[in-house]
Amino acid sequence: MSVPSRLFSQGLQIRQSSLPPAFLLPSLFTSSFSTSSPLSARRDGNPNRGVSALRRTGLRRRQTLSVKPEDLPRPVTDSKERSEIDVDPNHGLWGFFNRERFPFATPEYDNSHGRAWTVQELRGKDFEDLHKLWWVCVRERNRLSTESYERGKAKAGYGEYEAGAREEEVKHTQKAIKHVLTERWYAWEDARMLAESDPSVNLYPKSGVRCA
Incomplete structure (x- = not known):
């Protein structure tokens, strides 16, 4: 047998050995769900395709608007001709504004503040007072951030230094509150562990279950 014939027979044997058994051949073929012929790609019928206000593409050619420019309402620029709106002077949202209720406070207003609360002073406060003081600090920082924006x-060019110094005092108060709460947590945890090791103390009289 020549060399080409031998190579052909070897290749045929390898191919036959790689084919699956006859009873598995039907599983290799799948039928489509639909017998209809596949359709071509559907055309996009959106007439506003490509028109984007974000990209400032403008209107398409021969595109008309449903509202004419003369039908648009005109803003009232004169403050005397505007209608007055009744606002509750005691509304809670006024707490996020300064005392004069201006868009941003003057440097004199932001500079007229005291020092931050110390840890020694806050140790004598109960949890309710600490909770109230914390949210007063949060509201004050919210006001300072809004006025800074x-x-x-407005490109005012003033007031940033005074507002920043006031916010630093507020941050020191919040750090002192966290310090006091951390001290109380450690004191409570030490007392709990000491009571757990004392057999004469039952921390759970109702359930009778003691935690390790």
């Missing part, structure tokens, strides 16, 4: 939009 408005001051940047």
Whole structure:
């Protein structure tokens, strides 16, 4: 047998050995769910395709608007002609504004503040007072952040130093509150562990279950 014939017979044997058994051949073929012929790609019928206000593409050619420019309402620029809106002077949202209720406070207002609370002073406060003081600090920092944003939009050029110094005092108060709460937690945890080791103390009289 020549070399090409031998290679052909070997290749045929390898191919036959790689084929699956005859009873598995039907599982290799699948039928489509639909017998209809496949359709071509559906065309997009959106007439506003490609028109984007974010990308400022503008209107398409021969595109008309449903509202004409003369039908648009005109804003009232004169403050005397605007209708007055009744606002509750005691509304809770006024707490997020300064005392004068201006968009941003003056440097004199932000600079007129005291020092931060110390840890020694806060140790004598109960949990309710600490909770109230914490949220007063949160509201004050919210006001300072909002006024800093408005001051940047108006390009005022003043008040950042005074507002920053006031916010630092508020942050020191919040750190002192966290310090006091951490001390109380450690004191409570030490007392709990001491009571757990004392057999004469039952911390759970109702359930009678003691935790390790």
